Amino acid sequence: MTELRFVPASEFEKVLAAKIDPIKKAEIFSTLCRINVLYMIARAGSGHIGTSFSSIDIVSWLFLNELNLPGDGVAEKDADVYFSSKGHDVPAKYSVLIAKGLLSFDKIHTLRRLGGLPGHPDISIPFMHSNTGSLGMGISKARGMALTRRLRKQKGRFFVLTGDGELQEGQFWESLQPTSNRGMSEITVIIDHNKVQSDCLVSKTSDLGDLEAKLKAFGWHVSRIDGHDFKQLQQTFEALESVKDRPKIVIADTIKGKGVSFMEHVVMGENDLYRFHSGAPSAADYERGLSELTERATMLAKALGLGAIKLESAPPAEPKNFDGYERLVGAYSRALVKEAESTPELVALDADLVLDTGLIPFKEKFPERFFECGIAEQDMVSQAGGMALEGALPVVHSFACFLSDRPNEQIFNNATELTKIIYVGSLAGLLPSGPGHSHQCVRDISALGGVPHMALVEPSCEKEVEMITRYLVKTHRESSYLRLVSIPVKIPFTLPEDYRVEFGKGVVLCDGADAAIISYGPIMLSEAYKAAQDLKQRGIALRVINLPWLNHVDTDWLFESVKDCPIVITLDNHFIRGGQGEMVLSEIARLHMPKLRKALKLGITEIPKCGQNDEVLKAHGLDSRSLAQSVTRVYEEITLIAAQ
Numbered sequence: 032m033t034e035l036r037f038v039p040a041s042e043f044e045k046v047l048a049a050k051i052d053p054i055k056k057a058e059i060f061s062t063l064c065r066i067n068v069l070y071m072i073a074r075a076g077s078g079h080i081g082t083s084f085s086s087i088d089i090v091s092w093l094f095l096n097e098l099n100l101p102g103d104g105v106a107e108k109d110a111d112v113y114f115s116s117k118g119h120d121v122p123a124k125y126s127v128l129i130a131k132g133l134l135s136f137d138k139i140h141t142l143r144r145l146g147g148l149p150g151h152p153d154i155s156i157p158f159m160h161s162n163t164g165s166l167g168m169g170i171s172k173a174r175g176m177a178l179t180r181r182l183r184k185q186k187g188r189f190f191v192l193t194g195d196g197e198l199q200e201g202q203f204w205e206s207l208q209p210t211s212n213r214g215m216s217e218i219t220v221i222i223d224h225n226k227v228q229s230d231c232l233v234s235k236t237s238d239l240g241d242l243e244a245k246l247k248a249f250g251w252h253v254s255r256i257d258g259h260d261f262k263q264l265q266q267t268f269e270a271l272e273s274v275k276d277r278p279k280i281v282i283a284d285t286i287k288g289k290g291v292s293f294m295e296h297v298v299m300g301e302n303d304l305y306r307f308h309s310g311a312p313s314a315a316d317y318e319r320g321l322s323e324l325t326e327r328a329t330m331l332a333k334a335l336g337l338g339a340i341k342l343e344s345a346p347p348a349e350p351k352n353f354d355g356y357e358r359l360v361g362a363y364s365r366a367l368v369k370e371a372e373s374t375p376e377l378v379a380l381d382a383d384l385v386l387d388t389g390l391i392p393f394k395e396k397f398p399e400r401f402f403e404c405g406i407a408e409q410d411m412v413s414q415a416g417g418m419a420l421e422g423a424l425p426v427v428h429s430f431a432c433f434l435s436d437r438p439n440e441q442i443f444n445n446a447t448e449l450t451k452i453i454y455v456g457s458l459a460g461l462l463p464s465g466p467g468h469s470h471q472c473v474r475d476i477s478a479l480g481g482v483p484h485m486a487l488v489e490p491s492c493e494k495e496v497e498m499i500t501r502y503l504v505k506t507h508r509e510s511s512y513l514r515l516v517s518i519p520v521k522i523p524f525t526l527p528e529d530y531r532v533e534f535g536k537g538v539v540l541c542d543g544a545d546a547a548i549i550s551y552g553p554i555m556l557s558e559a560y561k562a563a564q565d566l567k568q569r570g571i572a573l574r575v576i577n578l579p580w581l582n583h584v585d586t587d588w589l590f591e592s593v594k595d596c597p598i599v600i601t602l603d604n605h606f607i608r609g610g611q612g613e614m615v616l617s618e619i620a621r622l623h624m625p626k627l628r629k630a631l632k633l634g635i636t637e638i639p640k641c642g643q644n645d646e647v648l649k650a651h652g653l654d655s656r657s658l659a660q661s662v663t664r665v666y667e668e669i670t671l672i673a674a675q
Contacts, residue, residue: 166200
């Protein structure tokens with residue numbers, strides 16, 4: 032890929048100023064916006080093309096023709112509100128906002144960059160009225176906004192976009208009846224019914240059945256349209272204006288990846304997986320997709336007498352070479368299959384993330400022992416509880432941010448039954464930081480650490496993944512939570528040859544007598560190890576200790592590991608509050624350690640930032656250079672005190 036191309040502001044100004052039929056204007060506008068979505072995601076190196084393309088016609092129509100926005104003769108307090116409940120489609124909204132001049136055009140180059148446009152909706156950006164998180168929140172938030180407007184005698188309508196996979200979340204259905212009971216006609220929900228969730232067809236996971244009848248049964252006015260037909264969009268929204276006694280839902284039948292032939296979901300990949308849910312396109316796919324979109328834009332512009340569409344060029348993102356990097360999810364995938372071969376009671380449950388959680392090999396080898404539960408973590412966890420009561424060993428998978436919090440009560444309930452369940456949370460920690468805070472799981476240790484009969488553990492490398500997986504399946508007798516970093520990591524250390532997994536114990540990765548830093552996982556241990564090498568050049572010997580256990584520590588081992596160190600530092604890939612560091616230092620406080628002069632907790636102290644991984648680590652003060660500076664400051668402080 033030699034260059035990327037985007038539609039500049041001047042081309043949108045030309046289209047918006049043209050005196051043409053609104054339907055024709057929307058057609059070319061949305062096509063040009065698709066080109067820019069493709070550019071933004073390719074430049075960022077990640078994003079969600081499929082859902083952005085399935086929803087962009089709807090978003091374009093709303094912002095071109097439907098929404099009463101501030102500055103259009105409407106006071107801000109009475110303006111209409113549009114937001115997405117699913118959030119993956121945010122590049123589509125960014126593209127439309129930029130094209131309309133509602134965001135500065137230079138923001139087009141900043142998707143998933145520090146200080147730029149977050150990977151999921153965030154209210155720090157204009158016209159982003161709600162943050163996203165776990166799916167299903169949208170209607171409830173819209174009702175809260177609308178009720179507040181009613182109290183204040185203010186006007187304005189609320190438009191909420193949801194996904195069809197999102198309808199597997201219980202909160203969606205919980206939100207329907209009270210909205211209907213209050214006759215909230217100011218709320219219109221649009222279901223982007225593109226038929227595909229993260230992994231596969233919605234119908235294969237949890238068929239929606241007669242969706243129109245279900246929604247009508249809750250008292251909603253229901254319309255169904257082709258979400259890519261601008262004539263139908265126009266007629267439907269005009270007709271909805273006359274509905275004054277109830278909330279409204281538009282089921283918009285769409286195509287995931289619409290606009291680029293080979294990205295459309297009708298072309299499914301191996302294992303019936305959709306290839307373009309997330310991630311950046313390859314160089315070849317980018318060029319093919321851009322060619323198709325440019326050809327369509329040129330044809331539309333010519334037919335409308337708008338002249339040629341001119342694109343501008345920009346350099347592509349720096350290519351990333353992952354040679355020599357370790358992939359912990361891949362190692363876990365292999366380890367799980369290996370353990371399942373000799374553990375027939377082991378079953379695997381997944382929450383619509385079979386690719387991201389490494390379960391495809393397990394599914395292929397043990398199809399009868401694999402259970403796809405969809406976007407319904409509470410149901411999945413309670414189902415696992417029932418399996419455990421019948422003697423199975425359930426291994427439950429999702430992203431850490433959704434597995435630790437959404438079904439927290441269900442996890443506790445299972446724990447009270449004293450059965451054994453293994454929970455596996457991938458995409459754990461601060462990185463990857465591109466998706467933004469909805470997916471940066473830095474609170475799971477605090478959320479699960481107090482659950483009785485539950486051990487939390489995070490491996491540091493592929494070798495330790497295999498060892499810990501075997502330990503949790505074969506040796507550990509209670510429930511556990513295996514925390515996995517999902518990004519490839521170049522690991523500078525190696526575990527000692529004689530290292531063995533022992534409950535509550537860790538291992539020294541490099542020795543030093545001036546200070547000790549205790550951490551876990553591939554990212555923080557790698558940064559700490561690199562900091563130790565840097566500090567050695569400054570004459571400071573830093574001991575780096577890997578403690579994979581996140582909520583348990585063997586006190587005798589801890590004492591022996593740090594008893595001769597004047598400084599003990601804990602380093603969390605998590606909020607400091609509730610992280611491993613609090614547990615470790617509380618144990619140290621109970622020990623008699625006469626040489627200890629200073630204890631320090633490092634970790635995350637604010638909402639995680641969105642951006643490229645290296646810039647976000649630095650912004651939080653957790654990269655190796657920042658860690659070395661923190662250690663140096665503490666070392667110089669106690670040295671100065673000792674000299675006085």
